[in-house]
Amino acid sequence: MSMEFNKILAALLCAGIIAMLAGFVSHKLYHPHHLEKDAYEIAASEGGGGGPAAVEQTEPEPIDVAGADLAKGEKLAKVCASCHSFDNGGPDKVGPNLFGVVGGVHAHRPDYAYSDAMKAEHGKKWDYDALNKFLWSPKKGVPGTKMGFAGIKKPEDRAAVIKWLETQK
Numbered sequence: 001m002s003m004e005f006n007k008i009l010a011a012l013l014c015a016g017i018i019a020m021l022a023g024f025v026s027h028k029l030y031h032p033h034h035l036e037k038d039a040y041e042i043a044a045s046e047g048g049g050g051g052p053a054a055v056e057q058t059e060p061e062p063i064d065v066a067g068a069d070l071a072k073g074e075k076l077a078k079v080c081a082s083c084h085s086f087d088n089g090g091p092d093k094v095g096p097n098l099f100g101v102v103g104g105v106h107a108h109r110p111d112y113a114y115s116d117a118m119k120a121e122h123g124k125k126w127d128y129d130a131l132n133k134f135l136w137s138p139k140k141g142v143p144g145t146k147m148g149f150a151g152i153k154k155p156e157d158r159a160a161v162i163k164w165l166e167t168q169k
């Protein structure tokens with residue numbers, strides 16, 4: 001290859017890269033809303049919510065605890081175990097001990113430092129519906145909660161975790 005040809009090639013490459021960058025930047029500048037929406041929809045469908053309708057979702061899908069997979073629930077609960085213990089008399093960790101929490105009241109551990117949001121729910125029971133919503137999205141289930149957990153998107157996974165949690169009593 002001659003020097004001249006190399007120079008032309010380099011120039012073309014440069015131009016191509018600049019054109020790509022410019023396109024990317026202008027896309028970001030002029031279509032920020034578009035980008036955000038696309039990203040959101042991808043996240044929603046990856047989460048198993050399924051398509052654009054999931055973007056508007058404010059309530060979780062109903063769950064079938066009786067028909068859920070107990071062994072799967074036990075496996076999934078390992079994620080919770082980084083913050084929670086489940087056994088009778090187990091310690092409060094980052095989150096409260098969860099022994100007997102299914103069917104118990106919100107903020108069921110007297111000595112744990114709950115968020116004000118969780119304390120305010122103290123009269124309410126952790127029934128399947130309340131757990132379904134909280135485990136789907138802690139922030140939507142109990143707005144202001146300090147449980148730093150994204151949530152479990154698949155209804156059958158939430159059902160499985162709740163079924164297993166219910167055996168811890």
Ligand code: HEC
Nearest residue numbers: 080083094095106107108109114115118145146147148149
């Ligand atoms: C990153 C830590 C963390 C993880 C992971 C986590 N939690 Fe929590 N959880 C907390 C904290 C902190 C609280 C207290 C929330 C508050 O006071 O607002 C809490 C509260 C709860 C409560 C309410 C307890 C009560 O006494 O009212 C339930 C039920 C619960 N978590 C279930 C789960 C389950 C099931 C999982 C796994 C799917 C899980 N959590 C994963 C930190 C966590």
